[in-house]
Every structure is written in C-alpha cells, then in structure tokens.
Amino acid sequence: MAHQVRAVVSRSVKQPVEVVTINVPDPGAGEALVRPQATGVCHTDLHYREGGINDEFPFLLGHETAGIVEAVGEGVVHVAPGDFVVLNWRAVCGECRACRKGVPRNCFDTHNATQPMTLDDGTPLTAALGIGSFAELTLVAAGQCTKVPQVDPAAAGLLGCGVMAGFGAAVNTGELQRGETIAVFGCGGVGDAAIAGAVVAGATTIIAVDLDERKLEWAKGFGATHTVDASKVDPVEAIRELTHGEGAHKTLDCSSAPTARRAAVQAVRAWGTACFVGERGMVEFDVSNDILRRQVTLVGSWTFSKQGQAECAEFVADHDIAVDRLFTHRWRLDQAEEAYKLFDSQTTGKAVILPNG
Numbered sequence: 001m002a003h004q005v006r007a008v009v010s011r012s013v014k015q016p017v018e019v020v021t022i023n024v025p026d027p028g029a030g031e032a033l034v035r036p037q038a039t040g041v042c043h044t045d046l047h048y049r050e051g052g053i054n055d056e057f058p059f060l061l062g063h064e065t066a067g068i069v070e071a072v073g074e075g076v077v078h079v080a081p082g083d084f085v086v087l088n089w090r091a092v093c094g095e096c097r098a099c100r101k102g103v104p105r106n107c108f109d110t111h112n113a114t115q116p117m118t119l120d121d122g123t124p125l126t127a128a129l130g131i132g133s134f135a136e137l138t139l140v141a142a143g144q145c146t147k148v149p150q151v152d153p154a155a156a157g158l159l160g161c162g163v164m165a166g167f168g169a170a171v172n173t174g175e176l177q178r179g180e181t182i183a184v185f186g187c188g189g190v191g192d193a194a195i196a197g198a199v200v201a202g203a204t205t206i207i208a209v210d211l212d213e214r215k216l217e218w219a220k221g222f223g224a225t226h227t228v229d230a231s232k233v234d235p236v237e238a239i240r241e242l243t244h245g246e247g248a249h250k251t252l253d254c255s256s257a258p259t260a261r262r263a264a265v266q267a268v269r270a271w272g273t274a275c276f277v278g279e280r281g282m283v284e285f286d287v288s289n290d291i292l293r294r295q296v297t298l299v300g301s302w303t304f305s306k307q308g309q310a311e312c313a314e315f316v317a318d319h320d321i322a323v324d325r326l327f328t329h330r331w332r333l334d335q336a337e338e339a340y341k342l343f344d345s346q347t348t349g350k351a352v353i354l355p356n357g
C-alpha cells in the first residue's frame with residue numbers, strides 16, 4: 001500500500017520548492033519506512049534546487065534527519081518499528097572490494113531504497129542523497145538507519161550530515177593535532193561543527209573566516225580563537241599574520257565559494273593540509289608548482305570519510321558538545337521555501353524543519 005503524505009519537492013532548476021502530496025510505498029525487502037521528526041536545512045539541498053548536483057528533477061529534498069521507524073520490510077532485523085534512528089546517506093554494502101578490505105567508508109555500492117517514491121501522477125522522485133526527508137514519511141534502505149539513544153531529534157539529525165561532515169573533516173580527514181593552527185572558511189552548520197571538532201582535537205589557534213559578522217560571532221561560541229571577515233580583509237594575509245607569517249597547519253573550506261577554496265589552499269603552511277568540504281565550488285587556478293614546492297596536501301572530505309554515525313554520536317556525547325546551539329530557526333514543512341530563502345541569503349544560522357511538527 002502507498003501512503004499519501006506531504007513533502008517538499010523541487011520540480012525544476014532555481015524555482016521555489018513546493019509542498020505537495022507524494023506516494024510513499026510500504027517497505028519491501030531490506031527497506032524501512034521512517035517518520036522524520038526533524039530534518040536540518042543543509043546547503044547541499046540548496047545545491048540540488050540550484051541544479052548544482054545533477055538534473056534528475058523532480059527532487060524530494062531533505063537528508064539531515066532523525067525519526068522513528070514506522071515499518072520494516074522482509075529480512076530487516078537490525079531496526080524495528082518504534083526505533084529512534086538517524087538516517088545516513090551511505091549504507092555500506094559489506095560485500096564490495098572496499099568493504100571486504102575492511103575500509104567500508106570507501107564502499108562502492110552504498111544502498112538506497114529500491115522502490116521509488118512518486119508524485120501524485122506517478123512521476124518518480126529523486127530523493128536527495130538517497131533519503132528525501134522533508135516529508136511526513138520517507139522510504140530508505142534499512143541499512144541507512146542507525147539506531148541511537150532518544151535525544152532531541154533536531155540535534156540527532158545533524159549527525160546525519162553537517163555535524164559529521166565538519167567534525168570528520170577537522171578531526172579525521174584533516175588529522176588535526178594538539179597545538180596546531182586551523183583556519184575554517186565558512187561558519188555555517190558544517191564550519192561550526194569543524195570548529196567544535198578543532199577544540200576537541202586540541203588546536204590552539206582556531207581561525208574562523210566568513211563574510212558575515214554574525215556568523216563569526218556564532219563561531220566564537222563554538223571555540224574560534226580568532227575571526228576574519230573576508231568581506232573586509234584579504235583572508236590569506238590575515239591568516240598569515242595570525243600565524244607568524246607561516247599560514248595555518250590545516251585549512252578547511254566549509255563554504256561553497258570558489259574564492260574560499262582558493263584561499264584555503266593559499267593560506268595553508270608548507271607541509272600543511274588544505275581540505276575541501278564545501279561542495280560545488282567550481283574553481284580553476286594553477287596550484288601545481290605551489291603545491292609541489294610547499295609540499296601541501298590537498299584532500300577532499302566526504303561525510304563518512306573516516307567515521308560512522310554511531311562513533312560520531314558517541315564522540316559528541318562524550319565531549320558534551322551542545323549541537324543544538326547551532327540552531328537559530330525551527331520551521332514547519334509548509335515554511336520550507338521561506339527557510340530556503342533566508343538560508344540562501346545567508347541570514348540564518350542552522351535551521352531545522354519539523355516535517356511532522
């Protein structure tokens with residue numbers, strides 16, 4: 001039986017999102033039907049709407065989610081109806097070459113639900129990051145559900161994407177060491193999580209870079225020791241000044257701005273690591289000799305780079321990091337376009353949508 005529920009859909013590029021009725025099938029073998037309680041507004045959903053990910057419209061948006069399992073399909077044993085879960089966009093297969101080698105984070109064949117969710121007229125929807133959780137119900141591969149202790153769903157949902165991405169980039173991919181300096185470009189949900197991760201890793205100088213004074217103020221609340229307003233000064237020069245002319249040991253681009261990506265490479269010191277976390281920022285510049293001579297490492301970090309959600313949840317709990325401090329707005333499903341407009345104009349901090357609120 002298909003369930004008819006309300007959901008946020010992006011029908012075509014750069015057009016406002018709409019709240020429409022969609023059909024969500026009952027779970028088949030290996031699938032789970034989940035009732036999202038909270039879904040964070042992540043910049044990646046905006047990239048979908050702007051045509052920056054691919055052109056497989058219509059998209060069912062939303063992916064940073066915690067919710068309750070409503071029903072499971074045949075063969076599903078690790079989660080059951082009533083479980084509180086975080087949804088993850090990479091459910092590893094356990095069978096491919098990477099999984100067999102014991103490196104599941106590099107899995108080539110992560111799982112999503114096989115049955116499509118559809119518009120009322122039967123048009124299949126592309127679920128953002130294989131989740132699609134700005135919806136009263138969503139269908140995922142059961143392996144995408146990580147059972148976690150019941151906490152504020154808004155905070156738990158962030159473990160599904162932004163918090164993992166920021167923490168993971170600073171602590172794992174960037175391998176930030178005690179006493180090192182780090183510069184974080186872009187202080188939204190992802191960048192602030194990276195700053196909180198830098199504190200835990202023991203970085204002594206944590207430089208937050210943004211174009212917006214309010215974002216820089218919030219970043220201080222997460223542990224930034226210095227701030228740089230890149231709308232007023234050259235961030236590369238400012239970072240060098242703050243690091244005795246050398247540049248930061250580690251730089252992270254957590255914006256989606258090409259200029260920030262370039263600056264992250266330029267502001268890292270010799271033998272340092274520049275890490276790209278922000279998506280989409282197409283940037284062309286000649287780094288070959290610069291990287292070669294300064295022996296800089298350039299690395300990409302994708303949410304699951306080195307850490308699974310369960311470990312991330314433990315990490316956040318163990319270090320008593322108040323993820324919910326990220327939130328500035330909580331919205332209803334029918335306020336999604338309003339939320340996107342504010343988010344796009346960079347006038348909010350982290351926003352969350354309560355699909356069943």
Ligand SMILES: NC(=O)c1ccc[n+]([C@@H]2O[C@H](COP(=O)([O-])OP(=O)(O)OC[C@H]3O[C@@H](n4cnc5c(N)ncnc54)[C@H](O)[C@@H]3O)[C@@H](O)[C@H]2O)c1
Nearest residue numbers: 043044165186187188189190210255256257278279302303
């Ligand atoms: N790699 C991953 O696994 C992963 C996971 C989640 C999100 N992302 C990506 O990370 C990026 C950030 O996501 P978010 O949800 O935190 O977005 P956000 O919009 O909340 O934050 C981006 C921040 O960058 C700032 N910014 C814009 N241009 C800048 C510039 N030139 N210099 C410095 N700061 C600048 C903005 O003011 C804003 O505060 C997006 O591109 C998103 O798609 C990547």
Ligand SMILES: [Zn+2]
Nearest residue numbers: 042044161162
């Ligand atoms: Zn995301």
Ligand SMILES: [Zn+2]
Nearest residue numbers: 093096099107
């Ligand atoms: Zn695999």
